[in-house]
Amino acid sequence: MSMLSRVHSISMAATILMKPNRGLSRVIPHDSFIFLHSPTFRSFSLSSPLSPSEIxxxxxxxxxxxxxxxxxxxxxxxxxxxxxxxxxxxxxxxxxxxxxxxxxxxxxxxxxxxxxxxxxxxxxxxxxxxxxxxxxxxxxxHPDVLRTVPDTVAALSITGNFGYQPPSHGDFLGSVLGTGIAREKLGDIMLQGEKGAQVLIVPELVDYMISSLDKVGKVPVSCTLISLEALEYEPPSTKTLKTVESSLRVDAIASAGFKISRSKFADLISKGDVRINWSTVTKNGATLKTGDMVSVSGCGRLKVCFTQ
Known part of the structure:
Protein backbone atom coordinates (compact mmCIF):
# COMPACT_ATOMS: atom_id res chain seq x y z
CA MET A 1 0.00 0.00 0.00
CA SER A 2 1.43 3.39 -0.93
CA MET A 3 1.96 6.17 1.59
CA LEU A 4 -0.89 8.10 0.06
CA SER A 5 -3.35 5.23 0.29
CA ARG A 6 -2.35 4.70 3.92
CA VAL A 7 -3.22 8.31 4.60
CA HIS A 8 -6.74 7.83 3.29
CA SER A 9 -7.20 4.71 5.39
CA ILE A 10 -6.16 6.31 8.68
CA SER A 11 -9.30 8.39 9.25
CA MET A 12 -11.51 11.00 7.69
CA ALA A 13 -9.38 13.74 9.27
CA ALA A 14 -6.84 15.52 7.11
CA THR A 15 -3.30 14.18 7.42
CA ILE A 16 0.04 15.78 6.63
CA LEU A 17 3.20 13.93 5.66
CA MET A 18 6.01 16.36 6.37
CA LYS A 19 9.75 16.74 6.06
CA PRO A 20 11.19 17.35 9.57
CA ASN A 21 11.84 21.00 10.46
CA ARG A 22 10.07 22.25 7.35
CA GLY A 23 7.33 23.96 9.34
CA LEU A 24 4.61 22.83 6.97
CA SER A 25 0.95 22.97 7.85
CA ARG A 26 -2.34 22.16 6.25
CA VAL A 27 -5.54 23.92 5.37
CA ILE A 28 -9.15 22.87 4.79
CA PRO A 29 -11.30 25.19 2.61
CA HIS A 30 -15.08 24.84 3.09
CA ASP A 31 -15.45 21.29 4.40
CA SER A 32 -12.51 20.09 2.34
CA PHE A 33 -9.77 17.74 3.41
CA ILE A 34 -6.19 18.35 2.32
CA PHE A 35 -3.38 15.87 2.73
CA LEU A 36 0.17 17.25 2.69
CA HIS A 37 3.20 15.06 2.24
CA SER A 38 6.90 15.45 1.60
CA PRO A 39 8.60 16.26 -1.74
CA THR A 40 8.94 12.56 -2.54
CA PHE A 41 6.24 10.14 -3.50
CA ARG A 42 7.12 6.51 -4.19
CA SER A 43 9.55 4.31 -2.28
CA PHE A 44 11.75 1.73 -4.00
CA SER A 45 14.70 0.69 -1.86
CA LEU A 46 17.90 0.02 -3.78
CA SER A 47 19.87 -1.47 -0.91
CA SER A 48 17.44 -4.19 0.14
CA PRO A 49 15.94 -7.14 -1.78
CA LEU A 50 13.09 -6.24 -4.09
CA SER A 51 9.60 -6.98 -2.90
CA PRO A 52 6.98 -8.58 -5.18
CA SER A 53 5.37 -5.16 -5.67
CA GLU A 54 8.69 -3.75 -6.92
CA ILE A 55 9.25 -6.48 -9.52
CA HIS A 142 12.90 -11.04 -19.53
CA PRO A 143 13.21 -12.71 -16.09
CA ASP A 144 16.11 -14.79 -17.41
CA VAL A 145 18.24 -11.68 -17.98
CA LEU A 146 16.85 -9.13 -15.50
CA ARG A 147 17.26 -10.38 -11.94
CA THR A 148 18.68 -7.42 -9.95
CA VAL A 149 18.29 -3.65 -9.76
CA PRO A 150 20.12 -2.22 -12.79
CA ASP A 151 22.64 0.61 -12.60
CA THR A 152 20.48 3.20 -14.39
CA VAL A 153 20.78 6.26 -12.14
CA ALA A 154 23.79 8.43 -11.22
CA ALA A 155 24.04 11.19 -8.61
CA LEU A 156 25.79 14.55 -8.87
CA SER A 157 26.52 17.18 -6.23
CA ILE A 158 26.29 20.82 -7.33
CA THR A 159 28.11 23.17 -4.95
CA GLY A 160 28.81 26.92 -4.92
CA ASN A 161 28.87 29.99 -2.71
CA PHE A 162 25.13 30.12 -1.98
CA GLY A 163 25.41 31.69 1.48
CA TYR A 164 23.39 34.84 0.76
CA GLN A 165 20.45 33.49 -1.22
CA PRO A 166 20.27 29.72 -1.88
CA PRO A 167 18.81 29.03 -5.36
CA SER A 168 15.36 27.48 -5.72
CA HIS A 169 14.53 24.17 -7.35
CA GLY A 170 13.59 26.11 -10.48
CA ASP A 171 16.97 27.85 -10.54
CA PHE A 172 18.85 24.53 -10.50
CA LEU A 173 16.50 22.95 -13.03
CA GLY A 174 16.73 25.93 -15.38
CA SER A 175 20.52 25.95 -15.23
CA VAL A 176 20.76 22.24 -15.97
CA LEU A 177 18.28 22.46 -18.85
CA GLY A 178 20.26 25.43 -20.11
CA THR A 179 23.17 23.09 -20.87
CA GLY A 180 20.97 21.28 -23.39
CA ILE A 181 20.04 18.30 -21.21
CA ALA A 182 16.39 17.24 -21.69
CA ARG A 183 14.09 17.18 -18.64
CA GLU A 184 13.37 13.46 -19.01
CA LYS A 185 17.08 12.72 -18.51
CA LEU A 186 16.91 14.20 -14.99
CA GLY A 187 15.50 12.64 -11.86
CA ASP A 188 14.89 14.39 -8.56
CA ILE A 189 16.68 17.57 -7.53
CA MET A 190 17.25 17.71 -3.76
CA LEU A 191 18.00 21.17 -2.38
CA GLN A 192 20.67 21.47 0.32
CA GLY A 193 20.40 25.16 1.19
CA GLU A 194 23.76 26.91 1.29
CA LYS A 195 25.53 23.72 0.20
CA GLY A 196 23.74 23.62 -3.17
CA ALA A 197 21.84 20.59 -4.44
CA GLN A 198 22.08 16.92 -5.35
CA VAL A 199 20.77 15.86 -8.75
CA LEU A 200 19.86 12.43 -10.17
CA ILE A 201 20.67 11.91 -13.84
CA VAL A 202 21.10 9.17 -16.45
CA PRO A 203 24.69 7.83 -16.18
CA GLU A 204 25.58 8.53 -19.82
CA LEU A 205 25.25 12.30 -19.28
CA VAL A 206 27.42 12.55 -16.13
CA ASP A 207 30.59 13.68 -17.93
CA TYR A 208 28.68 16.16 -20.07
CA MET A 209 26.97 17.66 -17.03
CA ILE A 210 30.25 18.01 -15.13
CA SER A 211 31.92 19.79 -18.04
CA SER A 212 28.94 21.95 -19.06
CA LEU A 213 27.33 23.21 -15.84
CA ASP A 214 29.41 26.13 -14.54
CA LYS A 215 26.77 28.46 -13.08
CA VAL A 216 23.45 28.39 -11.27
CA GLY A 217 21.99 31.84 -11.70
CA LYS A 218 25.02 34.11 -11.32
CA VAL A 219 26.86 31.83 -8.89
CA PRO A 220 29.80 29.76 -10.22
CA VAL A 221 29.39 26.09 -9.33
CA SER A 222 31.30 22.83 -9.44
CA CYS A 223 29.64 19.55 -10.26
CA THR A 224 31.01 16.24 -8.95
CA LEU A 225 29.93 12.61 -9.16
CA ILE A 226 28.86 11.06 -5.84
CA SER A 227 27.63 7.61 -4.89
CA LEU A 228 23.93 6.94 -4.40
CA GLU A 229 24.74 6.09 -0.78
CA ALA A 230 25.92 9.69 -0.29
CA LEU A 231 22.52 11.17 -1.16
CA GLU A 232 20.93 13.14 1.67
CA TYR A 233 17.17 12.77 2.09
CA GLU A 234 14.66 12.51 4.89
CA PRO A 235 11.68 10.15 5.10
CA PRO A 236 8.27 11.82 5.52
CA SER A 237 6.43 12.04 8.83
CA THR A 238 2.74 12.67 9.47
CA LYS A 239 0.74 15.36 11.21
CA THR A 240 -2.95 16.32 11.32
CA LEU A 241 -4.20 19.93 11.35
CA LYS A 242 -7.42 21.76 10.41
CA THR A 243 -8.28 25.28 9.21
CA VAL A 244 -10.75 27.07 6.92
CA GLU A 245 -10.21 29.13 3.74
CA SER A 246 -12.72 31.06 1.64
CA SER A 247 -11.30 30.19 -1.79
CA LEU A 248 -10.31 27.11 -3.78
CA ARG A 249 -7.68 29.04 -5.73
CA VAL A 250 -4.28 27.36 -5.61
CA ASP A 251 -2.61 30.47 -4.21
CA ALA A 252 -5.12 30.65 -1.34
CA ILE A 253 -5.05 26.98 -0.37
CA ALA A 254 -1.39 26.17 -0.92
CA SER A 255 -0.03 29.37 0.63
CA ALA A 256 -2.01 28.65 3.80
CA GLY A 257 -1.10 24.97 3.76
CA PHE A 258 2.62 25.62 3.44
CA LYS A 259 2.63 28.69 5.71
CA ILE A 260 3.79 30.85 2.80
CA SER A 261 2.48 34.37 2.13
CA ARG A 262 0.40 34.73 -1.02
CA SER A 263 2.91 37.20 -2.46
CA LYS A 264 5.79 34.76 -1.91
CA PHE A 265 3.68 31.94 -3.31
CA ALA A 266 3.07 34.05 -6.41
CA ASP A 267 6.85 34.39 -6.77
CA LEU A 268 7.20 30.60 -6.54
CA ILE A 269 4.63 30.23 -9.34
CA SER A 270 6.51 32.73 -11.51
CA LYS A 271 9.72 30.71 -10.98
CA GLY A 272 8.03 27.47 -12.05
CA ASP A 273 8.32 25.91 -8.59
CA VAL A 274 4.60 25.09 -8.19
CA ARG A 275 2.84 22.21 -9.90
CA ILE A 276 -0.67 20.79 -9.95
CA ASN A 277 -0.68 17.05 -10.70
CA TRP A 278 2.97 17.41 -11.79
CA SER A 279 2.14 20.08 -14.39
CA THR A 280 3.72 23.51 -13.82
CA VAL A 281 1.28 26.19 -12.67
CA THR A 282 1.34 29.48 -14.60
CA LYS A 283 -1.59 31.35 -13.00
CA ASN A 284 -2.27 32.22 -9.36
CA GLY A 285 -6.00 31.81 -9.88
CA ALA A 286 -5.91 28.15 -10.96
CA THR A 287 -8.80 26.38 -9.19
CA LEU A 288 -8.30 23.10 -7.36
CA LYS A 289 -10.65 20.14 -7.37
CA THR A 290 -10.85 16.96 -5.36
CA GLY A 291 -7.91 14.64 -5.91
CA ASP A 292 -5.53 17.38 -7.11
CA MET A 293 -1.92 17.24 -5.93
CA VAL A 294 -0.17 20.59 -5.40
CA SER A 295 3.63 20.36 -5.28
CA VAL A 296 5.95 23.15 -4.14
CA SER A 297 9.61 22.46 -4.88
CA GLY A 298 11.59 22.02 -1.68
CA CYS A 299 8.50 22.21 0.53
CA GLY A 300 6.20 19.27 -0.11
CA ARG A 301 2.75 18.51 -1.50
CA LEU A 302 -0.89 19.06 -0.76
CA LYS A 303 -3.42 16.43 -1.78
CA VAL A 304 -6.92 17.90 -1.94
CA CYS A 305 -10.00 15.85 -1.00
CA PHE A 306 -13.50 17.29 -0.59
CA THR A 307 -16.14 15.88 1.72
CA GLN A 308 -19.87 16.48 2.07
Missing amino acids: CQTTQATKSEVDVLLKAVSDRNLAEQIKHILDMANRASLRREVLHTDFLTPPVLEEAMAALKKLADVNAIPNGGYPEAERCRLTVG
Missing part, protein backbone atom coordinates in the same frame (compact mmCIF):
# COMPACT_ATOMS: atom_id res chain seq x y z
CA CYS A 56 6.23 -6.89 -11.71
CA GLN A 57 5.82 -10.08 -13.75
CA THR A 58 4.42 -9.36 -17.22
CA THR A 59 3.86 -11.20 -20.49
CA GLN A 60 3.86 -10.34 -24.17
CA ALA A 61 0.64 -8.48 -24.81
CA THR A 62 -1.28 -8.55 -28.06
CA LYS A 63 -2.42 -5.27 -29.62
CA SER A 64 -5.96 -5.89 -28.40
CA GLU A 65 -4.73 -6.53 -24.85
CA VAL A 66 -2.75 -3.30 -24.92
CA ASP A 67 -5.81 -1.42 -26.16
CA VAL A 68 -7.88 -2.82 -23.29
CA LEU A 69 -5.27 -1.75 -20.74
CA LEU A 70 -5.07 1.74 -22.21
CA LYS A 71 -8.83 2.26 -21.95
CA ALA A 72 -8.35 2.71 -18.21
CA VAL A 73 -6.09 5.74 -18.88
CA SER A 74 -8.27 8.78 -19.58
CA ASP A 75 -5.48 11.27 -20.37
CA ARG A 76 -4.44 10.90 -24.04
CA ASN A 77 -0.85 12.04 -23.53
CA LEU A 78 -0.47 9.71 -20.55
CA ALA A 79 -1.94 6.83 -22.56
CA GLU A 80 0.64 7.36 -25.31
CA GLN A 81 3.46 7.12 -22.79
CA ILE A 82 2.02 3.95 -21.25
CA LYS A 83 1.64 2.41 -24.72
CA HIS A 84 5.30 3.11 -25.44
CA ILE A 85 6.31 1.37 -22.20
CA LEU A 86 4.10 -1.66 -22.93
CA ASP A 87 5.60 -1.91 -26.42
CA MET A 88 9.07 -1.73 -24.87
CA ALA A 89 8.16 -4.52 -22.43
CA ASN A 90 6.95 -6.73 -25.27
CA ARG A 91 10.13 -6.08 -27.24
CA ALA A 92 12.31 -6.86 -24.24
CA SER A 93 10.47 -10.11 -23.59
CA LEU A 94 10.60 -11.32 -27.19
CA ARG A 95 14.28 -10.45 -27.72
CA ARG A 96 15.53 -11.37 -24.23
CA GLU A 97 16.74 -7.77 -23.82
CA VAL A 98 16.93 -5.34 -20.93
CA LEU A 99 15.56 -1.89 -21.83
CA HIS A 100 15.25 1.33 -19.84
CA THR A 101 12.91 4.30 -19.97
CA ASP A 102 13.97 7.85 -19.20
CA PHE A 103 12.85 9.30 -15.86
CA LEU A 104 9.08 9.06 -15.50
CA THR A 105 6.73 11.27 -13.53
CA PRO A 106 4.78 9.58 -10.71
CA PRO A 107 1.48 9.41 -12.68
CA VAL A 108 3.20 7.71 -15.64
CA LEU A 109 5.10 5.29 -13.40
CA GLU A 110 1.99 4.41 -11.41
CA GLU A 111 -0.13 3.78 -14.51
CA ALA A 112 2.66 1.82 -16.19
CA MET A 113 3.19 -0.47 -13.19
CA ALA A 114 -0.56 -1.03 -12.89
CA ALA A 115 -0.75 -2.04 -16.55
CA LEU A 116 2.33 -4.27 -16.43
CA LYS A 117 1.06 -6.14 -13.37
CA LYS A 118 -1.81 -7.48 -15.49
CA LEU A 119 0.61 -9.21 -17.85
CA ALA A 120 3.54 -11.71 -17.37
CA ASP A 121 7.04 -12.90 -18.55
CA VAL A 122 8.90 -9.60 -18.11
CA ASN A 123 10.43 -8.14 -14.96
CA ALA A 124 9.72 -4.43 -14.43
CA ILE A 125 11.93 -2.60 -11.92
CA PRO A 126 11.58 1.13 -11.04
CA ASN A 127 14.70 2.98 -9.92
CA GLY A 128 14.84 6.60 -8.78
CA GLY A 129 18.25 6.43 -7.12
CA TYR A 130 17.03 6.48 -3.50
CA PRO A 131 14.04 5.42 -1.39
CA GLU A 132 11.03 7.75 -1.78
CA ALA A 133 12.25 9.02 -5.18
CA GLU A 134 9.58 10.93 -7.08
CA ARG A 135 10.92 10.58 -10.63
CA CYS A 136 12.01 7.03 -11.50
CA ARG A 137 13.36 5.14 -14.49
CA LEU A 138 11.66 1.87 -15.35
CA THR A 139 13.69 -1.11 -16.53
CA VAL A 140 11.98 -4.00 -18.32
CA GLY A 141 13.48 -7.32 -19.36
Whole structure:
Protein backbone atom coordinates (compact mmCIF):
# COMPACT_ATOMS: atom_id res chain seq x y z
CA MET A 1 0.00 0.00 0.00
CA SER A 2 1.43 3.39 -0.93
CA MET A 3 1.96 6.17 1.59
CA LEU A 4 -0.89 8.10 0.06
CA SER A 5 -3.35 5.23 0.29
CA ARG A 6 -2.35 4.70 3.92
CA VAL A 7 -3.22 8.31 4.60
CA HIS A 8 -6.74 7.83 3.29
CA SER A 9 -7.20 4.71 5.39
CA ILE A 10 -6.16 6.31 8.68
CA SER A 11 -9.30 8.39 9.25
CA MET A 12 -11.51 11.00 7.69
CA ALA A 13 -9.38 13.74 9.27
CA ALA A 14 -6.84 15.52 7.11
CA THR A 15 -3.30 14.18 7.42
CA ILE A 16 0.04 15.78 6.63
CA LEU A 17 3.20 13.93 5.66
CA MET A 18 6.01 16.36 6.37
CA LYS A 19 9.75 16.74 6.06
CA PRO A 20 11.19 17.35 9.57
CA ASN A 21 11.84 21.00 10.46
CA ARG A 22 10.07 22.25 7.35
CA GLY A 23 7.33 23.96 9.34
CA LEU A 24 4.61 22.83 6.97
CA SER A 25 0.95 22.97 7.85
CA ARG A 26 -2.34 22.16 6.25
CA VAL A 27 -5.54 23.92 5.37
CA ILE A 28 -9.15 22.87 4.79
CA PRO A 29 -11.30 25.19 2.61
CA HIS A 30 -15.08 24.84 3.09
CA ASP A 31 -15.45 21.29 4.40
CA SER A 32 -12.51 20.09 2.34
CA PHE A 33 -9.77 17.74 3.41
CA ILE A 34 -6.19 18.35 2.32
CA PHE A 35 -3.38 15.87 2.73
CA LEU A 36 0.17 17.25 2.69
CA HIS A 37 3.20 15.06 2.24
CA SER A 38 6.90 15.45 1.60
CA PRO A 39 8.60 16.26 -1.74
CA THR A 40 8.94 12.56 -2.54
CA PHE A 41 6.24 10.14 -3.50
CA ARG A 42 7.12 6.51 -4.19
CA SER A 43 9.55 4.31 -2.28
CA PHE A 44 11.75 1.73 -4.00
CA SER A 45 14.70 0.69 -1.86
CA LEU A 46 17.90 0.02 -3.78
CA SER A 47 19.87 -1.47 -0.91
CA SER A 48 17.44 -4.19 0.14
CA PRO A 49 15.94 -7.14 -1.78
CA LEU A 50 13.09 -6.24 -4.09
CA SER A 51 9.60 -6.98 -2.90
CA PRO A 52 6.98 -8.58 -5.18
CA SER A 53 5.37 -5.16 -5.67
CA GLU A 54 8.69 -3.75 -6.92
CA ILE A 55 9.25 -6.48 -9.52
CA CYS A 56 6.23 -6.89 -11.71
CA GLN A 57 5.82 -10.08 -13.75
CA THR A 58 4.42 -9.36 -17.22
CA THR A 59 3.86 -11.20 -20.49
CA GLN A 60 3.86 -10.34 -24.17
CA ALA A 61 0.64 -8.48 -24.81
CA THR A 62 -1.28 -8.55 -28.06
CA LYS A 63 -2.42 -5.27 -29.62
CA SER A 64 -5.96 -5.89 -28.40
CA GLU A 65 -4.73 -6.53 -24.85
CA VAL A 66 -2.75 -3.30 -24.92
CA ASP A 67 -5.81 -1.42 -26.16
CA VAL A 68 -7.88 -2.82 -23.29
CA LEU A 69 -5.27 -1.75 -20.74
CA LEU A 70 -5.07 1.74 -22.21
CA LYS A 71 -8.83 2.26 -21.95
CA ALA A 72 -8.35 2.71 -18.21
CA VAL A 73 -6.09 5.74 -18.88
CA SER A 74 -8.27 8.78 -19.58
CA ASP A 75 -5.48 11.27 -20.37
CA ARG A 76 -4.44 10.90 -24.04
CA ASN A 77 -0.85 12.04 -23.53
CA LEU A 78 -0.47 9.71 -20.55
CA ALA A 79 -1.94 6.83 -22.56
CA GLU A 80 0.64 7.36 -25.31
CA GLN A 81 3.46 7.12 -22.79
CA ILE A 82 2.02 3.95 -21.25
CA LYS A 83 1.64 2.41 -24.72
CA HIS A 84 5.30 3.11 -25.44
CA ILE A 85 6.31 1.37 -22.20
CA LEU A 86 4.10 -1.66 -22.93
CA ASP A 87 5.60 -1.91 -26.42
CA MET A 88 9.07 -1.73 -24.87
CA ALA A 89 8.16 -4.52 -22.43
CA ASN A 90 6.95 -6.73 -25.27
CA ARG A 91 10.13 -6.08 -27.24
CA ALA A 92 12.31 -6.86 -24.24
CA SER A 93 10.47 -10.11 -23.59
CA LEU A 94 10.60 -11.32 -27.19
CA ARG A 95 14.28 -10.45 -27.72
CA ARG A 96 15.53 -11.37 -24.23
CA GLU A 97 16.74 -7.77 -23.82
CA VAL A 98 16.93 -5.34 -20.93
CA LEU A 99 15.56 -1.89 -21.83
CA HIS A 100 15.25 1.33 -19.84
CA THR A 101 12.91 4.30 -19.97
CA ASP A 102 13.97 7.85 -19.20
CA PHE A 103 12.85 9.30 -15.86
CA LEU A 104 9.08 9.06 -15.50
CA THR A 105 6.73 11.27 -13.53
CA PRO A 106 4.78 9.58 -10.71
CA PRO A 107 1.48 9.41 -12.68
CA VAL A 108 3.20 7.71 -15.64
CA LEU A 109 5.10 5.29 -13.40
CA GLU A 110 1.99 4.41 -11.41
CA GLU A 111 -0.13 3.78 -14.51
CA ALA A 112 2.66 1.82 -16.19
CA MET A 113 3.19 -0.47 -13.19
CA ALA A 114 -0.56 -1.03 -12.89
CA ALA A 115 -0.75 -2.04 -16.55
CA LEU A 116 2.33 -4.27 -16.43
CA LYS A 117 1.06 -6.14 -13.37
CA LYS A 118 -1.81 -7.48 -15.49
CA LEU A 119 0.61 -9.21 -17.85
CA ALA A 120 3.54 -11.71 -17.37
CA ASP A 121 7.04 -12.90 -18.55
CA VAL A 122 8.90 -9.60 -18.11
CA ASN A 123 10.43 -8.14 -14.96
CA ALA A 124 9.72 -4.43 -14.43
CA ILE A 125 11.93 -2.60 -11.92
CA PRO A 126 11.58 1.13 -11.04
CA ASN A 127 14.70 2.98 -9.92
CA GLY A 128 14.84 6.60 -8.78
CA GLY A 129 18.25 6.43 -7.12
CA TYR A 130 17.03 6.48 -3.50
CA PRO A 131 14.04 5.42 -1.39
CA GLU A 132 11.03 7.75 -1.78
CA ALA A 133 12.25 9.02 -5.18
CA GLU A 134 9.58 10.93 -7.08
CA ARG A 135 10.92 10.58 -10.63
CA CYS A 136 12.01 7.03 -11.50
CA ARG A 137 13.36 5.14 -14.49
CA LEU A 138 11.66 1.87 -15.35
CA THR A 139 13.69 -1.11 -16.53
CA VAL A 140 11.98 -4.00 -18.32
CA GLY A 141 13.48 -7.32 -19.36
CA HIS A 142 12.90 -11.04 -19.53
CA PRO A 143 13.21 -12.71 -16.09
CA ASP A 144 16.11 -14.79 -17.41
CA VAL A 145 18.24 -11.68 -17.98
CA LEU A 146 16.85 -9.13 -15.50
CA ARG A 147 17.26 -10.38 -11.94
CA THR A 148 18.68 -7.42 -9.95
CA VAL A 149 18.29 -3.65 -9.76
CA PRO A 150 20.12 -2.22 -12.79
CA ASP A 151 22.64 0.61 -12.60
CA THR A 152 20.48 3.20 -14.39
CA VAL A 153 20.78 6.26 -12.14
CA ALA A 154 23.79 8.43 -11.22
CA ALA A 155 24.04 11.19 -8.61
CA LEU A 156 25.79 14.55 -8.87
CA SER A 157 26.52 17.18 -6.23
CA ILE A 158 26.29 20.82 -7.33
CA THR A 159 28.11 23.17 -4.95
CA GLY A 160 28.81 26.92 -4.92
CA ASN A 161 28.87 29.99 -2.71
CA PHE A 162 25.13 30.12 -1.98
CA GLY A 163 25.41 31.69 1.48
CA TYR A 164 23.39 34.84 0.76
CA GLN A 165 20.45 33.49 -1.22
CA PRO A 166 20.27 29.72 -1.88
CA PRO A 167 18.81 29.03 -5.36
CA SER A 168 15.36 27.48 -5.72
CA HIS A 169 14.53 24.17 -7.35
CA GLY A 170 13.59 26.11 -10.48
CA ASP A 171 16.97 27.85 -10.54
CA PHE A 172 18.85 24.53 -10.50
CA LEU A 173 16.50 22.95 -13.03
CA GLY A 174 16.73 25.93 -15.38
CA SER A 175 20.52 25.95 -15.23
CA VAL A 176 20.76 22.24 -15.97
CA LEU A 177 18.28 22.46 -18.85
CA GLY A 178 20.26 25.43 -20.11
CA THR A 179 23.17 23.09 -20.87
CA GLY A 180 20.97 21.28 -23.39
CA ILE A 181 20.04 18.30 -21.21
CA ALA A 182 16.39 17.24 -21.69
CA ARG A 183 14.09 17.18 -18.64
CA GLU A 184 13.37 13.46 -19.01
CA LYS A 185 17.08 12.72 -18.51
CA LEU A 186 16.91 14.20 -14.99
CA GLY A 187 15.50 12.64 -11.86
CA ASP A 188 14.89 14.39 -8.56
CA ILE A 189 16.68 17.57 -7.53
CA MET A 190 17.25 17.71 -3.76
CA LEU A 191 18.00 21.17 -2.38
CA GLN A 192 20.67 21.47 0.32
CA GLY A 193 20.40 25.16 1.19
CA GLU A 194 23.76 26.91 1.29
CA LYS A 195 25.53 23.72 0.20
CA GLY A 196 23.74 23.62 -3.17
CA ALA A 197 21.84 20.59 -4.44
CA GLN A 198 22.08 16.92 -5.35
CA VAL A 199 20.77 15.86 -8.75
CA LEU A 200 19.86 12.43 -10.17
CA ILE A 201 20.67 11.91 -13.84
CA VAL A 202 21.10 9.17 -16.45
CA PRO A 203 24.69 7.83 -16.18
CA GLU A 204 25.58 8.53 -19.82
CA LEU A 205 25.25 12.30 -19.28
CA VAL A 206 27.42 12.55 -16.13
CA ASP A 207 30.59 13.68 -17.93
CA TYR A 208 28.68 16.16 -20.07
CA MET A 209 26.97 17.66 -17.03
CA ILE A 210 30.25 18.01 -15.13
CA SER A 211 31.92 19.79 -18.04
CA SER A 212 28.94 21.95 -19.06
CA LEU A 213 27.33 23.21 -15.84
CA ASP A 214 29.41 26.13 -14.54
CA LYS A 215 26.77 28.46 -13.08
CA VAL A 216 23.45 28.39 -11.27
CA GLY A 217 21.99 31.84 -11.70
CA LYS A 218 25.02 34.11 -11.32
CA VAL A 219 26.86 31.83 -8.89
CA PRO A 220 29.80 29.76 -10.22
CA VAL A 221 29.39 26.09 -9.33
CA SER A 222 31.30 22.83 -9.44
CA CYS A 223 29.64 19.55 -10.26
CA THR A 224 31.01 16.24 -8.95
CA LEU A 225 29.93 12.61 -9.16
CA ILE A 226 28.86 11.06 -5.84
CA SER A 227 27.63 7.61 -4.89
CA LEU A 228 23.93 6.94 -4.40
CA GLU A 229 24.74 6.09 -0.78
CA ALA A 230 25.92 9.69 -0.29
CA LEU A 231 22.52 11.17 -1.16
CA GLU A 232 20.93 13.14 1.67
CA TYR A 233 17.17 12.77 2.09
CA GLU A 234 14.66 12.51 4.89
CA PRO A 235 11.68 10.15 5.10
CA PRO A 236 8.27 11.82 5.52
CA SER A 237 6.43 12.04 8.83
CA THR A 238 2.74 12.67 9.47
CA LYS A 239 0.74 15.36 11.21
CA THR A 240 -2.95 16.32 11.32
CA LEU A 241 -4.20 19.93 11.35
CA LYS A 242 -7.42 21.76 10.41
CA THR A 243 -8.28 25.28 9.21
CA VAL A 244 -10.75 27.07 6.92
CA GLU A 245 -10.21 29.13 3.74
CA SER A 246 -12.72 31.06 1.64
CA SER A 247 -11.30 30.19 -1.79
CA LEU A 248 -10.31 27.11 -3.78
CA ARG A 249 -7.68 29.04 -5.73
CA VAL A 250 -4.28 27.36 -5.61
CA ASP A 251 -2.61 30.47 -4.21
CA ALA A 252 -5.12 30.65 -1.34
CA ILE A 253 -5.05 26.98 -0.37
CA ALA A 254 -1.39 26.17 -0.92
CA SER A 255 -0.03 29.37 0.63
CA ALA A 256 -2.01 28.65 3.80
CA GLY A 257 -1.10 24.97 3.76
CA PHE A 258 2.62 25.62 3.44
CA LYS A 259 2.63 28.69 5.71
CA ILE A 260 3.79 30.85 2.80
CA SER A 261 2.48 34.37 2.13
CA ARG A 262 0.40 34.73 -1.02
CA SER A 263 2.91 37.20 -2.46
CA LYS A 264 5.79 34.76 -1.91
CA PHE A 265 3.68 31.94 -3.31
CA ALA A 266 3.07 34.05 -6.41
CA ASP A 267 6.85 34.39 -6.77
CA LEU A 268 7.20 30.60 -6.54
CA ILE A 269 4.63 30.23 -9.34
CA SER A 270 6.51 32.73 -11.51
CA LYS A 271 9.72 30.71 -10.98
CA GLY A 272 8.03 27.47 -12.05
CA ASP A 273 8.32 25.91 -8.59
CA VAL A 274 4.60 25.09 -8.19
CA ARG A 275 2.84 22.21 -9.90
CA ILE A 276 -0.67 20.79 -9.95
CA ASN A 277 -0.68 17.05 -10.70
CA TRP A 278 2.97 17.41 -11.79
CA SER A 279 2.14 20.08 -14.39
CA THR A 280 3.72 23.51 -13.82
CA VAL A 281 1.28 26.19 -12.67
CA THR A 282 1.34 29.48 -14.60
CA LYS A 283 -1.59 31.35 -13.00
CA ASN A 284 -2.27 32.22 -9.36
CA GLY A 285 -6.00 31.81 -9.88
CA ALA A 286 -5.91 28.15 -10.96
CA THR A 287 -8.80 26.38 -9.19
CA LEU A 288 -8.30 23.10 -7.36
CA LYS A 289 -10.65 20.14 -7.37
CA THR A 290 -10.85 16.96 -5.36
CA GLY A 291 -7.91 14.64 -5.91
CA ASP A 292 -5.53 17.38 -7.11
CA MET A 293 -1.92 17.24 -5.93
CA VAL A 294 -0.17 20.59 -5.40
CA SER A 295 3.63 20.36 -5.28
CA VAL A 296 5.95 23.15 -4.14
CA SER A 297 9.61 22.46 -4.88
CA GLY A 298 11.59 22.02 -1.68
CA CYS A 299 8.50 22.21 0.53
CA GLY A 300 6.20 19.27 -0.11
CA ARG A 301 2.75 18.51 -1.50
CA LEU A 302 -0.89 19.06 -0.76
CA LYS A 303 -3.42 16.43 -1.78
CA VAL A 304 -6.92 17.90 -1.94
CA CYS A 305 -10.00 15.85 -1.00
CA PHE A 306 -13.50 17.29 -0.59
CA THR A 307 -16.14 15.88 1.72
CA GLN A 308 -19.87 16.48 2.07
